[in-house]
Amino acid sequence: MTRRSVALTVAILAAVAVLCGGMVGLPVMLFGQMQAEAAACELPSAPQASPVPSVGEWNSAQTTHATVIVSVGRQRRVAPRGYVIALAVAMQESTLRNLANSTVPESLDIPHDGVGSDHDSVGLFQQRPGWGSVRERMTPSYAAGKFYEALVGVDGWERMRLTDAAQAVQRSGTPEAYQKWEDDAEALAAQILGLPNIDDIGGGDPTAPCGADDLGPVPVGPGGWVQPIRATIVSPFGPRGGRLHAGVDLSRQDVRGDPIRAAASGVVEQVKCDWYTTCDRDGSTNQRGCGWYVDIRHPGDVVTRYCHMIRRPEVSIGQRATAGTVIGFVGSSGGSSGPHLHFEVHVDVPEGPYHANGANAVDPVAWMRERDAPLGPGT
Ligand SMILES: [Zn+2]
Numbered sequence: 001m002t003r004r005s006v007a008l009t010v011a012i013l014a015a016v017a018v019l020c021g022g023m024v025g026l027p028v029m030l031f032g033q034m035q036a037e038a039a040a041c042e043l044p045s046a047p048q049a050s051p052v053p054s055v056g057e058w059n060s061a062q063t064t065h066a067t068v069i070v071s072v073g074r075q076r077r078v079a080p081r082g083y084v085i086a087l088a089v090a091m092q093e094s095t096l097r098n099l100a101n102s103t104v105p106e107s108l109d110i111p112h113d114g115v116g117s118d119h120d121s122v123g124l125f126q127q128r129p130g131w132g133s134v135r136e137r138m139t140p141s142y143a144a145g146k147f148y149e150a151l152v153g154v155d156g157w158e159r160m161r162l163t164d165a166a167q168a169v170q171r172s173g174t175p176e177a178y179q180k181w182e183d184d185a186e187a188l189a190a191q192i193l194g195l196p197n198i199d200d201i202g203g204g205d206p207t208a209p210c211g212a213d214d215l216g217p218v219p220v221g222p223g224g225w226v227q228p229i230r231a232t233i234v235s236p237f238g239p240r241g242g243r244l245h246a247g248v249d250l251s252r253q254d255v256r257g258d259p260i261r262a263a264a265s266g267v268v269e270q271v272k273c274d275w276y277t278t279c280d281r282d283g284s285t286n287q288r289g290c291g292w293y294v295d296i297r298h299p300g301d302v303v304t305r306y307c308h309m310i311r312r313p314e315v316s317i318g319q320r321a322t323a324g325t326v327i328g329f330v331g332s333s334g335g336s337s338g339p340h341l342h343f344e345v346h347v348d349v350p351e352g353p354y355h356a357n358g359a360n361a362v363d364p365v366a367w368m369r370e371r372d373a374p375l376g377p378g379t
Contacts, residue, residue: 055188055191055192056187056188056191058096058188061097061113062095062096062097063096063188063192065090065096065097065098065124065140066087066090066096066188066189066192067192068140068141068144069083069086069087069090069124069140069144070083070086070087070189070192070193071141072141072144072145072148073086073144073148076145076148076152078148078151078152079158080189080193080198081157081158082148082151082152082157082158083185083189084162084182084185084186084189084198085151085157085162085165085166085178085185086125086144086147086148086151087181087184087185087188087189088162088166088178088179088181088182088184088185089125089147089166089169089170089178090124090125091181091184091185092166092177092178092180092181093121093124093125093126093170094114094116094123094124094125094126096124097112097113097114097124098111098112098113098114098123098124098138098140099112099113099114099115099116099121099122099123099124099126100112100114100115100116100122100138101115101116101117101118101120101121101122102115102116102117103117103119103120104120104122104134106134106135107122107134107138110134110135110138111138112138122134122137122138123137123138123139123140123143124140124143124144125137125143125144125146125147125170127143127146127147131143131146132146147169150169151165151168151169154168154169158314159314159315159316161179162178162179162181162182162185163175163176163177163178163179166178186198197322222372223264223371223372223373224264224265224323225263225264225323225368225371225372225373226261226262226263226264226323226324226373227261227263227368227373227374227375227378228250228260228261228262228263228304228306228341228343229250229255229258229259229260229261229330229341230376230377230378231250231251231252231255231258231340231341231376231377232250232251232252232376232377233248233249233250233365233375233376234249234250234251234340235248235249236248236363236365237361237362237363237364237365238363244358244361246344246357246358246361247305247307247342247343247344247345247361247364248342248343248344248363248364248365248375249340249341249342249343250340250341250342250343250375251338251339251340251341252377255330255339255340255341256310256330256331256332256339257310257329257330257331258329258330259326259328259329259330260306260309260326260327260328260329260330260341261323261324261325261326261327262296262304262321262322262323262324262325262327263296263304263323263343263345263368263373264296264298264302264304264323265298265320265321265322265323266296266297266298266299266302266304266320266321267296267297267318267319267320267321268294268295268296268315268316268317268318268319268320268321268327269295269296269297269303269317269353270293270294270295270317270353270354271293271294271312271313271315271316271317272290272292272293273290273291273292273293273312273333273334274289274290276288276289277289277290277291277333277334277335278291278333278334279291279292279311279312279333279334280292280311280312280333281333282331282332282333282336283308283332283333283334283335283336284335284336284337285335285336285337286335287334287335287336288334288335289334289335290305290307290308290333290334290335290342291307291308291309291331291332291333291334291335291336292307292308292309292310292311292312292313292328292331292333292334293305293306293307293308293309293313293334294306294309294313294315294327294328295353295356296321296327297349301347301348301349301350301351302345302346302347302349303345303346303349303355303356304343304344304345304346305342305343305344305345305346305356306327306328306341306342306343307334307336307341307342307343307344308330308331308332308333308334308336308339308340308341308342309328309329309330309331309333310328310329310330310331310332310333310339311328311329311331311333312328313327313328314326314327314328314329315327315328343364343375344356344361344364345361345362345363345364345367345368346360346361346362347360347362348360
């Protein structure tokens, strides 16, 4: 490290003065929660209606409708999880065909791919008259737009089971019927977006605001590990104030609201904010605890932990995360004196939550360096 970079690091340390841990105290300040949303969202691409080639068992007409559904979602800046839900609904309702209805004479005069007879429902999403005119409901971009409009109004839709989110919009007589299409919908959405997997959207997560493709790709080391955030190590792993600082603190200027990524693929084991800590507001060094945090269990009994998020994380327990999945956003909840990520690595962690603790914590700096994903601001 050069003298200049040492000086810079010291300056950052002084400026950020980030520490976590400490005893119970009083919450101090509120914060503007929308900053996380400020992550640059690129301009969405325009809906595309020109025919596209068939994909797998879906013919050209069906994939063209699917492309419109995805494009409208992008235009409306719906998180990619929304495209998957919309596709699954259209697969279930119409097998991705724009259906007229034999009991709705007007619908038979409008271009259609088939004729259904369910009540007075028409179109890809089998929408009934409350959703718009017959012609509107049989216009795929309109039908998709109305679907997304309703979906994003469902509180917590990003974290629901697919069929629960779908049912909250569709109110179908067979509420479980959408679930079986999840894999097909994910595969088709990924193919339309030109990705091997929907989770590979720019190394990000389908539930991230604006789509994680807008957060930029992250390099993945040969062992499949990535930096959770690209930032300076402001407090190392090791003894601190008479106890073990079981992780490493990462920060830099304007880090608040930056996406935090899963360091490797695994299953989300814990998403929590304990009662004794501060959750949706900044904490302080007089507080204790992690604030909002996530634990991810990786193959080989390794668990990573991510603390002090700005608000409820973007993932839920049991969810699979790939390396780079956006799991939440940097904040300062809990025992924290300023916005930073407190990142822990635990090894030989017995099965089940609550087993990652100080006794099995290892130095994340050494761990990540050995996996070709060294922590730090990079070059
Ligand atoms: Zn810390």
